[in-house]
Amino acid sequence: xxxxxxxxxxxxxxxxxxxxxxxxxxxxxxxxxxxxxxxxxxxxxxxxxxxxxxxxxxxxxxxxxxxxxxxxxxxxxxxxxxxxxxxxxxxxxxxxxxxxxxxxxxxxxxxxxxxxxxxxxxxxxxxxxxxxxxxxxxxxxxxxxxxxxxxxxxxxxxxxxxxxxxxxxxxxxxxxxxxxxxxxxxxxxxxxxxxxxxxxxxxxxxxxxxxxxxxxxxxxxxxxxxxxxxxxxxxxxxxxxxxxxxxxxxxxxxxxxxxxxxxxxxxxxxxxxxxxxxxxxxxxxxxxxxxxxxxxxxxxxxxxxxxxxxxxxxxxxxxxxxxxxxxxxxxxxxxxxxxxxxxxxxxxxxxxxxxxxxxxxxxxxxxxxxxxxxxxxxxxxxxxx
Amino acid sequence: xxxxxxxxxxxxxxxxxxxxxxxxxxxxxxxxxxxxxxxxxxxxxxxxxxxxxxxxxxxxxxxxxxxxxxxxxxxxxxxxxxxxxxxxxxxxxxxxxxxxxxxxxxxxxxxxxxxxxxxxxxxxxxxxxxxxxxxxxxxxxxxxxxxxxxx
Ligand SMILES: [Zn+2]
Numbered sequence: 001x002x003x004x005x006x007x008x009x010x011x012x013x014x015x016x017x018x019x020x021x022x023x024x025x026x027x028x029x030x031x032x033x034x035x036x037x038x039x040x041x042x043x044x045x046x047x048x049x050x051x052x053x054x055x056x057x058x059x060x061x062x063x064x065x066x067x068x069x070x071x072x073x074x075x076x077x078x079x080x081x082x083x084x085x086x087x088x089x090x091x092x093x094x095x096x097x098x099x100x101x102x103x104x105x106x107x108x109x110x111x112x113x114x115x116x117x118x119x120x121x122x123x124x125x126x127x128x129x130x131x132x133x134x135x136x137x138x139x140x141x142x143x144x145x146x147x148x149x150x151x152x153x154x155x156x157x158x159x160x161x162x163x164x165x166x167x168x169x170x171x172x173x174x175x176x177x178x179x180x181x182x183x184x185x186x187x188x189x190x191x192x193x194x195x196x197x198x199x200x201x202x203x204x205x206x207x208x209x210x211x212x213x214x215x216x217x218x219x220x221x222x223x224x225x226x227x228x229x230x231x232x233x234x235x236x237x238x239x240x241x242x243x244x245x246x247x248x249x250x251x252x253x254x255x256x257x258x259x260x261x262x263x264x265x266x267x268x269x270x271x272x273x274x275x276x277x278x279x280x281x282x283x284x285x286x287x288x289x290x291x292x293x294x295x296x297x298x299x300x301x302x303x304x305x306x307x308x309x310x311x312x313x314x315x316x317x318x319x320x321x322x323x324x325x326x327x328x329x330x331x332x333x334x335x336x337x338x339x340x341x342x343x344x345x346x347x348x349x350x351x352x353x354x355x356x357x358x359x360x361x362x363x364x365x366x367x368x369x370x371x372x373x374x375x376x377x378x379x380x381x382x383x384x385x
Numbered sequence: 386x387x388x389x390x391x392x393x394x395x396x397x398x399x400x401x402x403x404x405x406x407x408x409x410x411x412x413x414x415x416x417x418x419x420x421x422x423x424x425x426x427x428x429x430x431x432x433x434x435x436x437x438x439x440x441x442x443x444x445x446x447x448x449x450x451x452x453x454x455x456x457x458x459x460x461x462x463x464x465x466x467x468x469x470x471x472x473x474x475x476x477x478x479x480x481x482x483x484x485x486x487x488x489x490x491x492x493x494x495x496x497x498x499x500x501x502x503x504x505x506x507x508x509x510x511x512x513x514x515x516x517x518x519x520x521x522x523x524x525x526x527x528x529x530x531x532x533x534x535x536x
Contacts, residue, residue, distance in 0.1 A: 018390065019388065054395065116468065117468040119467035119468070119470060120469040123469070123470060128399075129401060129403045129407050129433075129526075130433045130526055131490045133527060134490050135463065135467070135470035135471040135475060135477065136477065137470070140461050140463065144460070146461075147459045147460055147461060147505065148458065148510055151509055151511075192464070193462075193464050193501055194463070194465045195461045195462070195464070195465070196461050196462040196463075196464070196501035196502075196505060197461075198461075241439075242487065243479060243488070243490060244458075244479050244481075244487045244488030244489050244490060245431075245487050247458050247479070
């Protein structure tokens with residue numbers, strides 16, 4: 001069963017969306033997606049809903065948000081760390097791919113801006129027996145990757161800073177993006193060190209907002225729009241719980257395995273040639289570099305050159321995060337769904353920061369302390385090759 | 386119109402069981418010993434110990450003592466204050482102890498942490514480090530105060 005994305009909606013993302021409550025944000029994103037698809041709420045047969053409760057301080061936000069997205073409909077809640085958004089997309093996709101439904105919706109809401117500090121929440125994701133005392137959060141593990149990568153491959157602080165320059169430049173073209181500022185390499189290097197070697201402008205913000213994606217079975221998709229985004233392949237993978245059980249911090253082995261699986265299923269032999277645009281989950285500069293290498297866009301140790309040499313900029317060979325990416329907007333549990341929706345919009349030819357002629361897009365999210373990955377290939381063509 | 390906001394706290398006590406394996410590890414710390422378990426199938430020594438090897442999906446029951454010296458795999462120094470987390474600056478790293486096949490998360494110390502570049506130079510990946518134990522040990526992970534460079 002071929003399945004396509006037929007609608008995408010997102011809210012404006014800000015530090016605080018004080019104008020709306022939790023379900024009101026869901027309502028905003030859902031209506032945007034329905035409008036994009038030309039559908040009504042009653043048309044949606046089932047809903048997959050994603051959020052991570054502790055960031056918002058609301059246990060079971062699906063109770064509150066079901067009033068906006070699931071009343072009387074089958075509803076399933078998904079929560080897998082930073083991958084939540086994309087896992088929710090895949091749950092809604094699989095509802096259709098299984099043949100059980102023809103029209104489903106993925107909805108994700110997260111208000112990280114309402115949590116005065118996300119790191120203590122992230123710290124509770126770490127083992128309470130052996131590791132939590134160390135004050136570990138997401139930024140620390142990203143810094144572990146940066147330290148190891150820089151030592152192994154002689155990457156410089158400037159190499160990493162270029163990723164930030166590129167993402168911030170792209171965010172300026174995206175009205176939904178949270179952080180909008182033109183930054184130079186010097187601005188990045190001169191921003192304060194948060195967790196060495198990562199500096200403030202190499203780290204994502206905390207964002208409030210929501211997103212929704214509508215999926216349709218093949219016949220229905222063709223009736224809804226003439227430019228649906230087909231889901232060509234998707235996969236997820238999990239890795240060890242303890243960081244110390246995987247000592248290759250300079251590489252992202254689990255992502256490499258997932259990438260090979262995805263490309264095999266999609267019929268992609270050379271990702272750097274066959275994929276036109278990528279929306280990667282990189283809340284920290286170093287991670288885009290590791291992701292480009294793990295996914296085969298760059299050789300090991302070469303990813304550090306990509307932003308500096310313009311390869312990942314809009315006019316480069318592999319435009320990466322045209323939306324401005326996670327570095328500029330991070331409503332954590334909704335972020336993966338934004339990656340997925342933005343990738344779909346690129347192959348529909350309707351993205352705000354459109355890559356000319358994009359036909360094949362890659363969407364990625366990671367979650368936990370580097371534990372999970374979710375990947376998907378979307379295309380304007382039903383099948384590649 | 387100023388939108389109203391309501392301050393809410395999640396401050397809920399829990400008691401997490403360490404289980405039998407971790408309890409034995411903590412008892413070992415009290416005696417100044419770092420214990421791990423060897424997986425009989427893949428032969429890996431897991432430190433800190435746990436009751437099963439996730440790669441082999443097999444129970445672990447062979448206890449081994451590992452060294453309190455090892456090598457740095459990676460590190461970071463935190464300079465920003467995060468709610469409820471240690472006061473900055475603090476250095477955290479992953480250390481692979483001699484005799485272990487996995488890395489252990491721990492504090493790094495014994496040097497000035499104010500300049501991160503110097504800290505990264507002192508503790509660069511591959512550097513040998515040794516545990517600095519607390520004099521009064523309570524059978525907690527913090528019985529190892531931090532790891533310092535081996536002179
Ligand atoms: Zn084993």
